[in-house]
Amino acid sequence: MDLVVRGARIADGTGRPLYPGDVGVSDGRIAEVAHAGTLTGRRTVDATGLVLAPGFIDMHSHSDLQLLAAPDHLVKLGQGVTTEVLGQDGLSYAPVDDSTLEALRAQLAGWNDDPPGFDWNWRSVGEYLDRLDQGIAVNAAYLVPQGSVRMLAVGFADRPATAAELDRMRELVACGLDEGAVGMSAGLTYTPGMYAGTDELVALCEVVGARGGYFCPHHRSYGADALAAFAEMVTISRRADCPLHLAHATMNFPVNRGRAPELLDLLDAAIADGCDISLDTYPYLAGATYLSALLPSWAAEGGLEATLRRLSDPDTRERIRVAIEETGSDGAHGVPVDWAGIEINAVRRPENADLVGHSVAESAHAKGVAPAALYFDVLLSERLGTSCLMHVGDEENVRTIMRHPAHTGGSDGLLVGARPHPRAWGTFPRYLGHYVRGLDVLDLAECVAHLTGRAARRLGFADRGLVRPGHAADLVLFDPDTVADTATFAEPRRQPVGISHVWVNGVTAIDDGRPTGALAGHALRGIRSGR
Numbered sequence: 001m002d003l004v005v006r007g008a009r010i011a012d013g014t015g016r017p018l019y020p021g022d023v024g025v026s027d028g029r030i031a032e033v034a035h036a037g038t039l040t041g042r043r044t045v046d047a048t049g050l051v052l053a054p055g056f057i058d059m060h061s062h063s064d065l066q067l068l069a070a071p072d073h074l075v076k077l078g079q080g081v082t083t084e085v086l087g088q089d090g091l092s093y094a095p096v097d098d099s100t101l102e103a104l105r106a107q108l109a110g111w112n113d114d115p116p117g118f119d120w121n122w123r124s125v126g127e128y129l130d131r132l133d134q135g136i137a138v139n140a141a142y143l144v145p146q147g148s149v150r151m152l153a154v155g156f157a158d159r160p161a162t163a164a165e166l167d168r169m170r171e172l173v174a175c176g177l178d179e180g181a182v183g184m185s186a187g188l189t190y191t192p193g194m195y196a197g198t199d200e201l202v203a204l205c206e207v208v209g210a211r212g213g214y215f216c217p218h219h220r221s222y223g224a225d226a227l228a229a230f231a232e233m234v235t236i237s238r239r240a241d242c243p244l245h246l247a248h249a250t251m252n253f254p255v256n257r258g259r260a261p262e263l264l265d266l267l268d269a270a271i272a273d274g275c276d277i278s279l280d281t282y283p284y285l286a287g288a289t290y291l292s293a294l295l296p297s298w299a300a301e302g303g304l305e306a307t308l309r310r311l312s313d314p315d316t317r318e319r320i321r322v323a324i325e326e327t328g329s330d331g332a333h334g335v336p337v338d339w340a341g342i343e344i345n346a347v348r349r350p351e352n353a354d355l356v357g358h359s360v361a362e363s364a365h366a367k368g369v370a371p372a373a374l375y376f377d378v379l380l381s382e383r384l385g386t387s388c389l390m391h392v393g394d395e396e397n398v399r400t401i402m403r404h405p406a407h408t409g410g411s412d413g414l415l416v417g418a419r420p421h422p423r424a425w426g427t428f429p430r431y432l433g434h435y436v437r438g439l440d441v442l443d444l445a446e447c448v449a450h451l452t453g454r455a456a457r458r459l460g461f462a463d464r465g466l467v468r469p470g471h472a473a474d475l476v477l478f479d480p481d482t483v484a485d486t487a488t489f490a491e492p493r494r495q496p497v498g499i500s501h502v503w504v505n506g507v508t509a510i511d512d513g514r515p516t517g518a519l520a521g522h523a524l525r526g527i528r529s530g531r
Contacts, residue, residue, distance in 0.1 A: 001026045001041035008047035012467040013054040013453030015446050025473040028506035047477055053448045054465050055082025055474035056428045057455035059280040060247055060410025064092050065112040073137035074515050078495045079428040080476030082504045083139040089218045090147035090187030094128035095172055100151045106304050109385035110290035113416040126179030129523035138521040141459055143185040143216055144176035147193030156303040158195045173207045180525030182459050183213035188220040189331055191300040202239045209242030216245045223253040223333030234270045245458055248412050249279035252392040253335045260400035278458045280410035281401050283430045285393030288414055288421040292384040296329035311376050321372040339371035341391040346417020348385050356418045399441050408455040422492040426485030429496035433484035473506035
């Protein structure tokens with residue numbers, strides 16, 4: 001055998017109790033799982049006192065560009081992540097044409113940057129997956145982004161799609177799935193995806209379900225109308241006969257404090273009735289998005305230039321201010337914005353660097369201006385290309401939801417900017433250290449199952465997510481007594497501790513705590529792709 005991990009405590013991804021054993025790897029696959037001390041190989045790693053688990057699966061990742069632009073990808077490898085799911089929140093870079101690619105590069109600059117000199121040599125989903133196959137550090141699956149699809153077929157108009165446009169969107173979704181996507185995402189608080197009604201989403205999800213994929217929505221509200229928004233997604237899943245995976249399924253803002261059991265009751269009733277539902281969360285209270293996401297949908301209609309024109313008009317600015325501060329805009333989840341909880345964490349222009357790490361309220365006070373005025377001026381200066389943290393979470397809700405048996409883990413991590421959310425660097429060790437060892441919210445074996453086997457089952461990858469002979473050798477070795485996140489909001493790029501080895505498709509990516517630089521990952525295509 002190429003490799004033997006000897007004497008580990010094995011958390012096999014099923015949730016069963018840990019057990020001692022050796023794991024042998026050959027040709028990128030797990031060849032044998034045997035009693036401790038019985039296997040031999042060309043290389044042996046002594047795992048005494050350590051836990052061997054399947055590589056973690058990040059069910060909600062925003063590495064779409066950085067996985068290519070910064071190929072070492074230590075941000076995820078260092079956490080033991082061996083697979084990421086890209087194309088999230090209804091907005092990503094395939095399928096596109098030249099015009100929509102330009103619009104998406106501008107719209108998503110606050111999420112993903114727009115690296116100078118980057119080679120945008122794809123337009124279709126299949127071409128993007130082929131680009132990933134040229135050399136990436138972890139495996140990657142892709143969701144067809146519904147907002148990008150609507151941009152191609154309808155543009156930025158806030159109206160129902162025509163019959164011809166709907167047919168075109170169904171064709172685009174079908175093509176993306178046939179080329180290897182595992183499902184479809186939606187971002188229903190982001191333009192232009194938010195302009196789609198329930199019937200339109202059902203029509204698209206019918207295509208997804210028929211091809212064995214799943215629907216992954218960022219639904220219409222995580223605030224004032226959160227339960228109704230979740231219920232709409234369940235209705236879509238029922239009507240379309242399409243499996244549902246709820247993205248970052250949180251209950252945020254003071255209006256939802258302590259209401260997680262109501263969400264879980266809704267989901268449990270649907271599951272008992274035969275619905276196929278799963279969800280993911282990140283183990284933090286703050287959210288993150290681009291700063292312009294708080295705008296009401298009508299203010300963002302028509303795309304970037306139309307939005308900037310509205311932000312430059314005094315009367316329109318006042319209308320927007322009222323929507324954001326007084327009534328609660330749909331972009332801000334129907335809750336009036338508390339500027340003290342909105343922290344600017346990334347800008348692109350040097351003259352705005354002093355805003356980073358401070359709330360809009362703090363910076364506005366320091367500059368002697370109204371918070372809304374500072375907000376509008378920053379959006380204009382940055383051409384919307386900036387991002388923020390939203391301090392809106394509830395700890396009781398976070399713990400309650402992560403205990404649910406349909407739960408999986410997702411970082412939702414943005415990787416760019418001066419102070420990105422630490423969840424990009426800390427999600428998976430934080431689950432294992434803070435919530436398992438520290439708070440005993442989950443048993444270790446059960447937590448590993450959430451982060452591995454259950455996620456792989458949702459993705460439809462029958463040969464990943466478990467420590468089992470024949471499965472891909474995506475593995476992580478960690479010390480259960482020391483594994484922890486060290487990334488903070490002040491220093492978000494700090495690497496975790498307690499993770500000694502990571503293997504991707506049998507290739508050593510982290511060796512005794514040191515990255516090897518191996519690019520052993522590839523695109524994981526869905527069952528319809530034929531590859």
